[in-house]
Amino acid sequence: MSSMGRIIKPQTASPQQTGERILDSSAHPAAEEGHIPANARREFLKSVIKKGFTLLAVLFGFVTLRFLYPAKIKEPELRYYALLPEEELPREGIKKAELTYKKNDKTITLRIFLVGHGDRQFALSSSCSHLGCLVSWSYHKNLFICPCHGGTYDIEGNVVSGPPPLPLSRLPLKVQDGKAFVGIRV
Amino acid sequence: MFNWAISRFNLKAAHRTFLQRRLPLNITYLHCLGGIAFTLYLVLLLTGMLLSVYYVPSEAEAFQSVLNITREVPLGFLIRGLHKWSAHLFIVFLLLHMIRVVLHRAYRPPRELNWMAGTALLIPSFASGFTGYLLPWDQKAYWATVVGTNMATTIPVVGKYLLYFLRGEADVNGMTLVRFYSLHIIWLPLLTGLLLWAHFHMVKRQGISGGL
Numbered sequence: 001m002s003s004m005g006r007i008i009k010p011q012t013a014s015p016q017q018t019g020e021r022i023l024d025s026s027a028h029p030a031a032e033e034g035h036i037p038a039n040a041r042r043e044f045l046k047s048v049i050k051k052g053f054t055l056l057a058v059l060f061g062f063v064t065l066r067f068l069y070p071a072k073i074k075e076p077e078l079r080y081y082a083l084l085p086e087e088e089l090p091r092e093g094i095k096k097a098e099l100t101y102k103k104n105d106k107t108i109t110l111r112i113f114l115v116g117h118g119d120r121q122f123a124l125s126s127s128c129s130h131l132g133c134l135v136s137w138s139y140h141k142n143l144f145i146c147p148c149h150g151g152t153y154d155i156e157g158n159v160v161s162g163p164p165p166l167p168l169s170r171l172p173l174k175v176q177d178g179k180a181f182v183g184i185r186v
Numbered sequence: 187m188f189n190w191a192i193s194r195f196n197l198k199a200a201h202r203t204f205l206q207r208r209l210p211l212n213i214t215y216l217h218c219l220g221g222i223a224f225t226l227y228l229v230l231l232l233t234g235m236l237l238s239v240y241y242v243p244s245e246a247e248a249f250q251s252v253l254n255i256t257r258e259v260p261l262g263f264l265i266r267g268l269h270k271w272s273a274h275l276f277i278v279f280l281l282l283h284m285i286r287v288v289l290h291r292a293y294r295p296p297r298e299l300n301w302m303a304g305t306a307l308l309i310p311s312f313a314s315g316f317t318g319y320l321l322p323w324d325q326k327a328y329w330a331t332v333v334g335t336n337m338a339t340t341i342p343v344v345g346k347y348l349l350y351f352l353r354g355e356a357d358v359n360g361m362t363l364v365r366f367y368s369l370h371i372i373w374l375p376l377l378t379g380l381l382l383w384a385h386f387h388m389v390k391r392q393g394i395s396g397g398l
Contacts, residue, residue: 063264063265067259067265068236068239069260071260
């Protein structure tokens, strides 16, 4: 332990004689004299300072968290957008549609599928439930196929094969005044 | 757990000789000036890292993002205020520390190299102040930088080229802003940190001057 060699050891000569102040509290000559431990005041001050700094650090931690947490969080709300006249909704089969809307001054185009199946009509999101790639409809196989990892869905959006954990999400579709509206969270 | 980490990292052993060493008798609170400046440097680092989360260094958005920090971001005024006032006080304590060293003649051998490290630290410190002053991107910041960088042209022959080097173009514009931002948040803090390490290393090895 070569580094130990440089540590100051308690000295018999008083600090005044050596002309140096010693920071090691156990080396204080008064430690041998009194009833009160000579370093009581030092230990007290030390603990106060330690607690002060700990308090400061904790406080700054809270300030940091408060600063970094977003001030305003806009929860997306459901809005309906007119897409096409009611009679253009497919009775049986798939119709691709594009929904254009504005968010924060940016125009966003969303690709969706309008589906007529059995006696029901509904809208499906085109984003795969696995990792969000855009699926396409294969007329040949009668399936939605995701190009990324080969997930497939049937015409109702239910998973047929591949990694998707959930069916394609259905978007609310309503008909009003002869027009078809699709709801999305903006 | 804290003690465990400290003991494994051997932090205490590495600094015991430094923290428990003999100090000259005539040590006073004046010897704290450099330490205060260093503390302010740490405050500047922390608050600067926080500010960089919200600040946008672009010609069109810089001013708005500073307004956003002061008005909208929770406690943003506090972090920005801390950064601003720490920057002012950093320079003040740096100079006070320097005056203390001059008065105590602590620059004399064997500490002359440490004096040089200390004076070298003035360069990135003042440069940080100058580059940081532009970042709010308001009228005051803009014209201060126009005038400040114009000073470079007074140097014969190379002055003009130095000006272009500083501004990134003929005028102070978005190029200058990004340039100063980069200097302010990467180059200068790193350089300051490196010089501080050298400074403290020499204090540790040479000890504190016995004074007058």
